[in-house]
């Protein structure tokens with residue numbers, strides 16, 4: 315049963331007039347949300363041990379809403395790198411309250427972080443791509459590997475339009491690095507459709523999105539973007555766009 319998704323309805327429907335832009339957008343979101351729900355259900359039924367990585371970006375909040383409101387048999391986990399913005403922690407707390415749930419949070423290994431900081435410095439990720447990638451590895455990739463252990467598939471909120479590194483993102487793929495199936499149910503969603511879903515369902519979201527942060531990661535590696543800039547321009551802004559992935563989604 316698609317209980318929550320089927321609640322999406324165009325507003326101000328009037329059979330005597332042509333559909334408004336809002337009607338068209340709501341209909342588009344409605345159809346895509348139904349597809350995403352069907353894909354998630356199929357993944358859970360087919361692969362059993364399925365987990366969703368919620369990084370509290372706006373796309374991930376859409377999937378969190380669909381999974382929890384429809385009580386899907388999909389675990390949800392999050393990574394706390396130790397360098398997240400305070401607004402993300404606020405959203406984590408708000409999510410627990412709104413959905414009456416408890417988060418499953420994975421942290422980096424304390425000894426590895428201590429070693430890195432002692433040898434390279436607390437903000438060494440600004441100094442070179444290698445040091446940035448090793449920081450992402452210890453704070454994100456290694457905890458992700460622990461979170462995926464024993465799982466047969468994982469779900470992400472990635473969209474193809476988010477970055478030049480994601481333009482050919484399929485809805486389903488084999489994650490060679492982690493050796494399991496990977497689903498990207500929002501692959502073909504536009505940013506406008508994501509926000510339409512959030513507004514139509516009153517889904518909680520990160521307050522930084524209202525301060526020109528379309529994509530949010532760790533605090534020291536994320537900045538606001540200017541009008542017209544790429545959605546991911548505020549992530550690792552000092553690096554070349556083609557290298558801007560943290561290692562969670564490598565081929």
Ligand code: SF4
Nearest residue numbers: 439449450453532535
């Ligand atoms: S985004 Fe920045 S602070 Fe966060 S893990 Fe990567 S390099 Fe480290």
